[in-house]
Amino acid sequence: MYVAVKGGEKAIDAAHQLLAEARRGDVSVPEISIRQIEEQLSLAVDRVMNEGSLYDRGFASLAIKQSRGDLIEAIFLVRAARTTLARFGYAEPLDTAKMQTRRRISAAFKDLPGGQILGPTFDYTHRLLEEVMPLEAAQLADQLVVENMPKVLGLLGDEGLIEPALPSATTVGDITQDPPSFPMPRDERLQSLARGDEGFLLSLAYSSQRGFGRTHPFAGEIRLGEIEVSFVPEELGFEIVIGEITVTECEMINQFKGSADVPPQFTRGYGLTFGHCERKAMSVALVDRALRSAELGEEVGSPVQDEEFVISHSDNVQATGFVEHLKLPHYVDFQSELILLRNLRKEKAAE
Amino acid sequence: MSGPVYNFAYLNEQTKRMIRRAILKAVAIPGYQVPFAAREMPMPLGWGTGGVQVTAACLTQDDILKVIDQGADDTTNAVSIRKFFVKTAGIATTDVTDDATIIQTRHRIPETPLNENQILVYQVPIPEPLRFLEPRETETRKMHALEEYGVMHVKLYEDIARFGEIATAYDYPALVNDRYVFDPSPIPKFDNPKLNNSAALQLFGAGREKRIYAIPPHTKVKSLDFEDFPFSLPKWDKPCAICGSQTSYLDEIVMDDQGGRMFVCSDTDHCRKTQALK
Amino acid sequence: MIEVDSSAQNQAKIFRLILEAMSHPGRIVDFKVPSLCPPYGLSAEMATLLITLCDFQTSIWMKSKAVGIEKFLRFHAGATFTNTKSAATYAIVNDPEKLSSLEEFAQGTHEYPDRSTTLVIQVDTMSNDGRISLAGPGIANQTRFNVEKLGVVFWANVAANHAQYPLGVDLIFVSKGKIAAIPRSTQVQVQGQD
Numbered sequence: 001m002y003v004a005v006k007g008g009e010k011a012i013d014a015a016h017q018l019l020a021e022a023r024r025g026d027v028s029v030p031e032i033s034i035r036q037i038e039e040q041l042s043l044a045v046d047r048v049m050n051e052g053s054l055y056d057r058g059f060a061s062l063a064i065k066q067s068r069g070d071l072i073e074a075i076f077l078v079r080a081a082r083t084t085l086a087r088f089g090y091a092e093p094l095d096t097a098k099m100q101t102r103r104r105i106s107a108a109f110k111d112l113p114g115g116q117i118l119g120p121t122f123d124y125t126h127r128l129l130e131e132v133m134p135l136e137a138a139q140l141a142d143q144l145v146v147e148n149m150p151k152v153l154g155l156l157g158d159e160g161l162i163e164p165a166l167p168s169a170t171t172v173g174d175i176t177q178d179p180p181s182f183p184m185p186r187d188e189r190l191q192s193l194a195r196g197d198e199g200f201l202l203s204l205a206y207s208s209q210r211g212f213g214r215t216h217p218f219a220g221e222i223r224l225g226e227i228e229v230s231f232v233p234e235e236l237g238f239e240i241v242i243g244e245i246t247v248t249e250c251e252m253i254n255q256f257k258g259s260a261d262v263p264p265q266f267t268r269g270y271g272l273t274f275g276h277c278e279r280k281a282m283s284v285a286l287v288d289r290a291l292r293s294a295e296l297g298e299e300v301g302s303p304v305q306d307e308e309f310v311i312s313h314s315d316n317v318q319a320t321g322f323v324e325h326l327k328l329p330h331y332v333d334f335q336s337e338l339i340l341l342r343n344l345r346k347e348k349a350a351e
Numbered sequence: 352m353s354g355p356v357y358n359f360a361y362l363n364e365q366t367k368r369m370i371r372r373a374i375l376k377a378v379a380i381p382g383y384q385v386p387f388a389a390r391e392m393p394m395p396l397g398w399g400t401g402g403v404q405v406t407a408a409c410l411t412q413d414d415i416l417k418v419i420d421q422g423a424d425d426t427t428n429a430v431s432i433r434k435f436f437v438k439t440a441g442i443a444t445t446d447v448t449d450d451a452t453i454i455q456t457r458h459r460i461p462e463t464p465l466n467e468n469q470i471l472v473y474q475v476p477i478p479e480p481l482r483f484l485e486p487r488e489t490e491t492r493k494m495h496a497l498e499e500y501g502v503m504h505v506k507l508y509e510d511i512a513r514f515g516e517i518a519t520a521y522d523y524p525a526l527v528n529d530r531y532v533f534d535p536s537p538i539p540k541f542d543n544p545k546l547n548n549s550a551a552l553q554l555f556g557a558g559r560e561k562r563i564y565a566i567p568p569h570t571k572v573k574s575l576d577f578e579d580f581p582f583s584l585p586k587w588d589k590p591c592a593i594c595g596s597q598t599s600y601l602d603e604i605v606m607d608d609q610g611g612r613m614f615v616c617s618d619t620d621h622c623r624k625t626q627a628l629k
Numbered sequence: 630m631i632e633v634d635s636s637a638q639n640q641a642k643i644f645r646l647i648l649e650a651m652s653h654p655g656r657i658v659d660f661k662v663p664s665l666c667p668p669y670g671l672s673a674e675m676a677t678l679l680i681t682l683c684d685f686q687t688s689i690w691m692k693s694k695a696v697g698i699e700k701f702l703r704f705h706a707g708a709t710f711t712n713t714k715s716a717a718t719y720a721i722v723n724d725p726e727k728l729s730s731l732e733e734f735a736q737g738t739h740e741y742p743d744r745s746t747t748l749v750i751q752v753d754t755m756s757n758d759g760r761i762s763l764a765g766p767g768i769a770n771q772t773r774f775n776v777e778k779l780g781v782v783f784w785a786n787v788a789a790n791h792a793q794y795p796l797g798v799d800l801i802f803v804s805k806g807k808i809a810a811i812p813r814s815t816q817v818q819v820q821g822q823d
Contacts, residue, residue, distance in 0.1 A: 008425045008430040009430045012427055012431060076391070076395070079391035080391050080393040082391065083361070083363075083366070083390040083392065083393075084358065084361065084363060085363070087365065177369075177686065178388055178686075179561045182488055183489070308488060312488075317391060317395075318396045318397075321397035321400075321559060322397035323397075325397035328398065328420070328427075328457075329421050329428070330421075330458070330537075332459055332539055332617055333458060333521040333522075333539060335539070335601070335602055335603055336520035336539040336540065336541065336585060337521070339585040340520040340585070343516075344518070358637060360641075365685075367637075367640075367644075368640075368681070368682060369684075369686065371682065372682055372687070372718075373743070374648065375647065375648065375682075375747070376743040376745075376799075377743075378812065379799045379812030379813055380742055380795050408644075409641075409645065409648070413642075467653075492740045492741075493740065496739035528765075528814065530795060531795075566766075567766040567814075568653065568769075569768060570766040
């Protein structure tokens, strides 16, 4: 006699135990600490903070450990934790010109006020696997930090060569508090891109470079550094500094545009990320500019220019959830398809 | 070491208020999809987070919660969601449909008729019934605004031309209160008649797609069809092999590799109840 | 561990009563509210309802703004106020008999009919009798609904509100210890004398 399958609860408990064992691996190997992750896998931490939309290195490091290094799973953990946090208000806008800059490059000018600062970068390293990479192997370089470094695009703006960067609205939207609707203003679009999947945005940016929605970009400026975050509490009524964060900013200079009334000017694409996420910041800037195609009167036809397509599919927490939900039981619906298909075949055979 | 401290039912109070406002609008406009700023929950998007958020916004300490997936209380995801609410809200749970005040479901409507003190919360993957005919939200929203559902009727009619009948076995679209075509979530069309004139309030939550919609009690819900091709229900040749029910939705169990099959109730509570009556 | 926050529990219970009223138009639901001392012009029922539903994302309209009420709701709900009816998420209506029309409140748009005002109306007594008959979603067959002092003009406005469904406003009535609702989906008819 058949007995309906039982024991979902036991199976889940057992699976969780197996997961705990798999997470730990060989117990004769020392356990990795959260501080080690924070210090030594810092770019993974940065990515998790970015796409998790929460600036907390400790949370992100813990999430990376708990997820066995599966960064999308770690991002998901951080997002779920974020849901429980009460909102106090909005910080004052960051002025990235005031950044304590550790890295700053421009591909548009050979030299410029403030100079080019390479900083901590993989660029120009030879990608050779090295078993020995302790600090002592390297000459401790002096970290150059420059304050109030002028913005490259500002230099062009003085001459009117680039469109001004104007706010798209008087009040800034918040995609975490209001459901998104299309068409989406640029401020909300940039927020969505900031938490979008790095791989997806990278591929979209790449597609625009290969001609599917070309924008003729120059890396006007990429800068990395620390910046203070300020907040005005209602009860105080004046600004207080609540902390310092690391950000990467990318400003692209793109194909110019002009009209009967306005002389031709370069246009902008913008990307800002938490931590050091240069590839992501560049991808965001390229995709941001491509998504402005309609606004700038360009022909729209490529995936990267399609706002609904890009924004609706850029969130990897949403994407992974829905793709992976196919693992859940679907046998009720499958049964109704079976009945239907058998019927249709019976009718066909009877014809 | 004590574990983390959660607000009652996980969500913070401001999030609950936002969801509650959306639910009230949804009830006032039956079948219309109200956008809401869904949050990430500690289970994956696409695994019932919309239903979980709706339930979390409705729950009081006095509620008795039942969670089913595929009609059964002991399917893995139902177990997981029930555990989540026990852990974060400390509420009582039950397997018995009659005893529950809130029932969260995926893919089924219980066989036992619901009463007016109950709320049925559906987990919804894709809330837009027109989505697979028109992928753009900007377009489908216009179609709903203009009550322009021709594209749906064309699709159903093409089915008839190709297969001789409407080839939609689940997720079968229906018209709510003579105004909005809506997606009943992927319940089998067998369950569609239960949507109509139910005594219970039915709430639908789509977390990933950020939509909430509702069917108030005693509301007309009509499955789409044509006069010459009326809506029809699937039939099984045999009754449930366990309880003998001839009126319930049956799952097909593969018994061996010789083509052996048996059919049993998908609604485990209904099956138990019918057995007890025998 | 679950944080025991009595206000979270209370608000959940209050919401369920509001939800019951909205799901069963015309049903007069017992509305027991916690004891609080709202300023003059704001009943305990009205105050409780607004504190349960409002926060920094909603804006409240009222006809003649009273500083006390505004201060109270700002403090307890963080709600903002507006002078423009069509910008209000919630409207406080203390003298519904003087309300000449419902059309100036936000009606929603055809794409987003939910972007509309909910009116919270203070009344003295409600009963399920009289000449006003309600039908539609949430009502098995039909029900009677009577509000003291509200006459033909008011009910004609409510009927006109329904006529533009799915656009329109939703109405919530509160009286001492009671709550009822008439969402835009409800058909309103004035029955003959007999």
